[in-house]
Amino acid sequence: MSKKILIVGGVAGGASVAARARRLDEHADVIMFERGPHVSFSNCALPFHLSGIVENSDDLVLMSPQQFKKQYNIEARVSSEVVKINRDEKTITIKNLETGELYDESYDHLVLSPGANPIVPPLEGIDGPNVFTVRNVVDIAKLNAYVQQEGIKNVAVIGGGFIGVEVAENLNMAGYNVSLVEFANQIMAPFDYDMAQLLHKEMMDKGVDLVLSDGLAKVEEGSIELQSGKTIAADAVVLAIGVKPETTLATEAGLELGETGGIKVDHNYLTSDQSIYAVGDAIEVYHKLTHKPTRLALAGPAQRQARAAADHMYNRPHRNTGVIGSSCIHVFDQNAASTGLNEKDAQKAGIQYDFVYIIPGDKVGLMPESNPLHFKLLYEYPTGKILGAQAIGKGNVDKRIDVIATMITMGGTLEDLKELELCYSPMFGTAKDVVNFAALVGLNILNGDFKQVPVTQVRELVENGAYIVDVREKHEYAQGHLKNAVNIPLSEIRDRLDEIPKDQPVYLHCRTSQRSYNAVMALQHLGFENVTNISGSFLGISLYEYFNDQVNDREKIVTDYNFK
Numbered sequence: 418m419s420k421k422i423l424i425v426g427g428v429a430g431g432a433s434v435a436a437r438a439r440r441l442d443e444h445a446d447v448i449m450f451e452r453g454p455h456v457s458f459s460n461c462a463l464p465f466h467l468s469g470i471v472e473n474s475d476d477l478v479l480m481s482p483q484q485f486k487k488q489y490n491i492e493a494r495v496s497s498e499v500v501k502i503n504r505d506e507k508t509i510t511i512k513n514l515e516t517g518e519l520y521d522e523s524y525d526h527l528v529l530s531p532g533a534n535p536i537v538p539p540l541e542g543i544d545g546p547n548v549f550t551v552r553n554v555v556d557i558a559k560l561n562a563y564v565q566q567e568g569i570k571n572v573a574v575i576g577g578g579f580i581g582v583e584v585a586e587n588l589n590m591a592g593y594n595v596s597l598v599e600f601a602n603q604i605m606a607p608f609d610y611d612m613a614q615l616l617h618k619e620m621m622d623k624g625v626d627l628v629l630s631d632g633l634a635k636v637e638e639g640s641i642e643l644q645s646g647k648t649i650a651a652d653a654v655v656l657a658i659g660v661k662p663e664t665t666l667a668t669e670a671g672l673e674l675g676e677t678g679g680i681k682v683d684h685n686y687l688t689s690d691q692s693i694y695a696v697g698d699a700i701e702v703y704h705k706l707t708h709k710p711t712r713l714a715l716a717g718p719a720q721r722q723a724r725a726a727a728d729h730m731y732n733r734p735h736r737n738t739g740v741i742g743s744s745c746i747h748v749f750d751q752n753a754a755s756t757g758l759n760e761k762d763a764q765k766a767g768i769q770y771d772f773v774y775i776i777p778g779d780k781v782g783l784m785p786e787s788n789p790l791h792f793k794l795l796y797e798y799p800t801g802k803i804l805g806a807q808a809i810g811k812g813n814v815d816k817r818i819d820v821i822a823t824m825i826t827m828g829g830t831l832e833d834l835k836e837l838e839l840c841y842s843p844m845f846g847t848a849k850d851v852v853n854f855a856a857l858v859g860l861n862i863l864n865g866d867f868k869q870v871p872v873t874q875v876r877e878l879v880e881n882g883a884y885i886v887d888v889r890e891k892h893e894y895a896q897g898h899l900k901n902a903v904n905i906p907l908s909e910i911r912d913r914l915d916e917i918p919k920d921q922p923v924y925l926h927c928r929t930s931q932r933s934y935n936a937v938m939a940l941q942h943l944g945f946e947n948v949t950n951i952s953g954s955f956l957g958i959s960l961y962e963y964f965n966d967q968v969n970d971r972e973k974i975v976t977d978y979n980f981k
């Protein structure tokens with residue numbers, strides 16, 4: 418007898434389970450229930466409708482129920498909310514949202530892929546017609562229609578995660594005055610505070626009013642009030658402060674939840690009921706690196722889980738490798754990507770780590786559109802096992818991060834990354850790719866070849882009058898330098914050794930740390946025992962300091978910045 422597979426949710430996870438089940442079994446009865454009017458739409462492309470990159474909201478819908486029926490013989494019932502799971506009878510109760518009719522369907526396998534809901538805090542004015550969330554095509558079309566009304570100029574986006582940043586960027590590109598309010602002291606949590614400064618600068622440069630360490634308190638007509646008491650002009654407000662897994666159906670049916678609040682699943686995405694699977698944003702997953710349960714609201718994992726669940730229904734084995742969390746985002750002219758653990762994650766998980774921060778060119782410098790690529794690589798101390806990476810730049814950061822994601826998945830170390838043979842031509846990269854380069858620096862640090870301090874400690878060094886040597890050429894120094902740095906170019910350093918003290922720590926930097934690394938090594942060989950490289954050097958310092966200098970109106974530690 419053929420199987421009957423019912424699926425709750427018809428987008429990333431739901432549609433993927435349905436398609437995979439059909440490929441494995443031409444005779445199965447596959448029915449997808451979707452509460453909204455659309456199945457299989459591109460959630461990830463929703464914000465791009467606001468700038469017109471995706472001109473028509475209809476284009477966000479990838480497949481209609483008719484196409485599902487014709488091409489895959491899958492029934493997609495839209496405007497159909499599953500309101501109850503009757504586990505004893507192995508049926509679900511569905512409400513037809515157009516007619517109000519309630520009816521039951523039986524299942525052999527039930528798959529829950531209901532996703533996650535935007536969090537809406539109970540604040541004054543939050544129910545107003547000027548407050549929006551972004552989850553589906555209806556939401557984005559509604560927001561776009563609202564802001565296009567005559568007179569709408571100011572939009573406040575609350576929350577600096579992926580959705581908030583993308584919405585802010587696309588509204589800014591459409592010509593609105595956009596404020597982005599974030600409760601934490603940085604946007605984009607997958608990045609560490611130091612790397613996030615590059616994104617802060619980019620937002621600020623492009624005219625987004627970025628307000629950090631503050632939260633929404635109240636929505637009024639034409640403005641919002643923040644917890645600090647600050648008022649911001651806002652004709653429309655977009656809430657993007659996070660999502661919570663949709664677990665109501667599962668909870669009411671007595672299915673077990675995990676400690677993070679997501680639906681608990683086993684190796685094969687089976688819930689505590691052996692006839693019910695759950696996948697996607699609603700579930701709790703296992704983190705490969707922290708070995709702890711976590712939640713991960715990303716499309717790739719949802720689709721992989723969906724395939725694994727369908728495979729399990731047909732006795733196909735699947736190796737559950739856990740998640741590492743790989744993601745990327747476009748922030749105006751910068752691309753940003755990350756994978757695995759950042760410093761905050763490693764500290765929380767109690768993992769001993771060290772990191773390198775390098776800024777090589779993303780291509781050979783002679784090539785058009787060669788740009789610095791800011792790359793931070795975390796590895797476990799003392800094993801050198803690769804834990805994570807963050808990359809920001811105008812070039813292809815995703816390629817570099819995908820290499821690191823592969824390394825992490827395969828349990829790679831700095832040695833493996835150093836030896837990794839990657840393709841090269843000047844238009845694409847450098848012979849020693851950014852990722853190889855990061856491994857070499859990491860190994861040097863791990864082997865104790867030299868010491869380094871991060872850009873985050875430079876302000877303290879400057880304020881405490883540390884002895885800092887800037888080894889860039891004189892004309893570079895003249896354009897902007899650390900206030901108390903002494904300029905001894907690398908090309909002169911061997912002739913000016915008597916200017917460098919031996920009885921106190923000496924910190925060296927150049928533009929990106931390549932020349933200062935060479936200077937540090939030379940000095941060490943010449944008998945200087947207390948020399949330290951400043952990782953990130955003047956470019957990294959300038960970018961790290963800039964945003965806080967502007968918003969906090971504090972004294973600069975540089976005479977002028979260098980961002981190139």
Ligand SMILES: Cc1cc2nc3c(=O)[nH]c(=O)nc-3n(C[C@H](O)[C@H](O)[C@H](O)COP(=O)(O)OP(=O)(O)OC[C@H]3O[C@@H](n4cnc5c(N)ncnc54)[C@H](O)[C@@H]3O)c2cc1C
Nearest residue numbers: 426428429430452460461498499531532697698714715716
């Ligand atoms: C604006 C935006 C941008 C994003 N960008 C990215 C990105 O760039 N990269 C990335 O990896 N991820 C991105 N994501 C996240 C990604 O879309 C989700 O991780 C993925 O869609 C999760 O799949 P899912 O099937 O669990 O949930 P969803 O795709 O959200 O599908 C769940 C569906 O279930 C329906 N549903 C819920 N309960 C019921 C019920 N009781 N009955 C019937 N139907 C029900 C809901 O209406 C919903 O349509 C983005 C998400 C958003 C909102």
